[in-house]
Amino acid sequence: MSEEKTYNKPLPDFRPETKPYWEATKNHAMVLPRSKETGEFFFYPRAVSPGDDMSEDIEWVEASGKGKVWTYAIHHMGPSKAYKGEPPYVVALIELEEGVKMMSNVIDVDVNDVHVGMEVEVVYDDVTDEVTLPKFKPV
Amino acid sequence: MASNIPGTEEAREVLKKNKIVIAGVGETDQGKIPDMSSFHFLSQASKLAIEDAGIKKSDVDGLVTAFSLVEHTFMHCTTFADYFGMKPKFFSSVAVGGATAVWMAAEAAMAIASGQAEVVLCVRGDNTLSGISSSGMLALIREMCHGEFEYPYGLTTPGGYALAAQRYLHDYGATREHLAAVAVTMRKHAAMKENAMNKDPLTVEDVVNSRIIAEPLTKYDCSIISDGGAAFIVTTEDKAKELGIENDLAYLLGMGQGYSHQYMTTLENLDQIYNAINRSGQKAFQTAGLGVDDVDLAFLYDCFTITVLLELEGLGFVPKGEGGPFALEGRMEIGKDLPVNTHGGLLSQAHLGAMHHVVEATLQLRGDAGPRQVDNPEVALVHGNGGIVSAHSTILLGKEPLS
Numbered sequence: 001m002s003e004e005k006t007y008n009k010p011l012p013d014f015r016p017e018t019k020p021y022w023e024a025t026k027n028h029a030m031v032l033p034r035s036k037e038t039g040e041f042f043f044y045p046r047a048v049s050p051g052d053d054m055s056e057d058i059e060w061v062e063a064s065g066k067g068k069v070w071t072y073a074i075h076h077m078g079p080s081k082a083y084k085g086e087p088p089y090v091v092a093l094i095e096l097e098e099g100v101k102m103m104s105n106v107i108d109v110d111v112n113d114v115h116v117g118m119e120v121e122v123v124y125d126d127v128t129d130e131v132t133l134p135k136f137k138p139v
Numbered sequence: 140m141a142s143n144i145p146g147t148e149e150a151r152e153v154l155k156k157n158k159i160v161i162a163g164v165g166e167t168d169q170g171k172i173p174d175m176s177s178f179h180f181l182s183q184a185s186k187l188a189i190e191d192a193g194i195k196k197s198d199v200d201g202l203v204t205a206f207s208l209v210e211h212t213f214m215h216c217t218t219f220a221d222y223f224g225m226k227p228k229f230f231s232s233v234a235v236g237g238a239t240a241v242w243m244a245a246e247a248a249m250a251i252a253s254g255q256a257e258v259v260l261c262v263r264g265d266n267t268l269s270g271i272s273s274s275g276m277l278a279l280i281r282e283m284c285h286g287e288f289e290y291p292y293g294l295t296t297p298g299g300y301a302l303a304a305q306r307y308l309h310d311y312g313a314t315r316e317h318l319a320a321v322a323v324t325m326r327k328h329a330a331m332k333e334n335a336m337n338k339d340p341l342t343v344e345d346v347v348n349s350r351i352i353a354e355p356l357t358k359y360d361c362s363i364i365s366d367g368g369a370a371f372i373v374t375t376e377d378k379a380k381e382l383g384i385e386n387d388l389a390y391l392l393g394m395g396q397g398y399s400h401q402y403m404t405t406l407e408n409l410d411q412i413y414n415a416i417n418r419s420g421q422k423a424f425q426t427a428g429l430g431v432d433d434v435d436l437a438f439l440y441d442c443f444t445i446t447v448l449l450e451l452e453g454l455g456f457v458p459k460g461e462g463g464p465f466a467l468e469g470r471m472e473i474g475k476d477l478p479v480n481t482h483g484g485l486l487s488q489a490h491l492g493a494m495h496h497v498v499e500a501t502l503q504l505r506g507d508a509g510p511r512q513v514d515n516p517e518v519a520l521v522h523g524n525g526g527i528v529s530a531h532s533t534i535l536l537g538k539e540p541l542s
Contacts, residue, residue: 013286073301
């Protein structure tokens with residue numbers, strides 16, 4: 001983290017096997033893991049395919065970055081002092097076109113307009129020099 | 140009843156042969172009690188349960204504890220054994236979140252049935268309200284959600300349950316009032332429980348109009364945070380007689396677990412949750428040879444109002460989506476169709492996982508529930524859920540042994 005930026009919110013706890021995902025987001029792109037054996041996408045990214053194949057042979061495929069809000073929670077209280085002044089904000093589960101879900105924030109929208117089924121697309125939030133979090137805004 | 144679940148016949152034989160019982164219970168004061176530590180609560184609750192059974196501490200040869208949110212220890216059960224001054228032959232720490240207390244009873248039963256111990260103390264206590272730091276609270280959230288792919292988005296614990304609640308409202312056309320009715324019923328019951336934290340009457344409007352925490356959940360949709368402890372003693376009918384225990388015994392008739400997901404990200408749909416709840420319940424029902432109609436009162440995990448509706452429906456007490464009207468019509472109240480959480484639950488009595496659920500179920504079956512007493516109950520169901528409605532456990536307790 002650079003000295004001039006002060007980002008106090010939680011940063012991802014990286015595991016070594018997710019490096020391609022976070023490298024892509026840094027370049028403002030989204031890749032999703034897929035088992036080469038079954039061709040099935042999965043999320044969250046991990047070293048072993050969660051399917052019956054248990055394969056470690058995983059490929060990273062560029063994703064559309066488009067999806068729909070599956071459910072959401074309008075947070076009127078953040079988890080820590082770092083969120084002071086931020087609420088209300090939306091934490092949502094986004095169903096991506098690739099068929100997997102991911103958790104993220106829906107931003108650039110009046111929180112009261114967010115609804116189940118809302119079409120959203122990915123945007124990239126460079127929260128530190130090292131970390132870019134994918135977030136979503138209405139299409 | 141669902142198709143036969145493998146293992147239930149075997150479980151039935153084990154419970155029938157051993158006649159596993161809850162023979163004593165204890166509850167400390169609950170509330171804001173800043174001068175007591177986590178291990179102090181555990182000790183006091185244990186003493187009360189041992190005294191309630193009328194046995195000596197040295198009669199206890201097994202120990203099952205949970206975990207502390209305040210005083211983290213690597214080996215919780217043996218840390219407590221040391222503090223309390225016991226040398227158990229069987230010891231285990233169970234950590235499946237809110238499913239813990241219910242599963243403690245099952246684990247004690249399995250230990251007894253396999254000869255590991257004869258008298259097992261199950262205890263949980265914590266000074267969560269007075270002792271937890273804001274960093275401790277944050278650490279709890281971090282343990283609940285995925286540290287890499289969920290935690291950075293500012294999810295809170297109520298927020299996790301709000302994700303489930305919002306989808307429930309969407310799928311079933313339920314309303315905030317339906318959720319609120321659960322909190323109102325719990326408050327009515329808490330008014331009759333001596334050590335309940337919140338006894339002031341509550342209306343549906345109060346709940347809906349209270350401070351929003353994570354929409355659609357308001358302050359009163361969320362359980363309370365409390366200090367306190369509770370314990371229960373698991374043994375067999377034979378051993379209870381041998382020890383001269385005079386309490387009416389609560390017999391363990393069935394037990395089961397069900398799992399759907401850990402992280403909300405991997406949840407496919409609400410049916411996955413219903414199926415996990417149902418599997419947990421059905422395993423217990425089939426072991427006992429009973430069905431929902433045999434249940435006289437239910438203890439459903441109420442860390443948030445939404446979980447009670449999901450469990451009512453998932454266990455099969457009402458069809459999917461009909462838990463809300465059931466709650467709103469007051470049908471979970473004492474004296475009505477299915478009394479639920481007659482002690483006020485986590486929403487109004489105190490939050491100690493499902494410990495109080497197990498204690499109250501036992502007291503009700505014994506006829507010792509005072510002003511809350513349900514008319515001659517024969518069978519009580521206790522259900523716990525850990526994680527964000529992800530890990531489930533169910534037990535059935537009865538006044539009579541399996542026959």
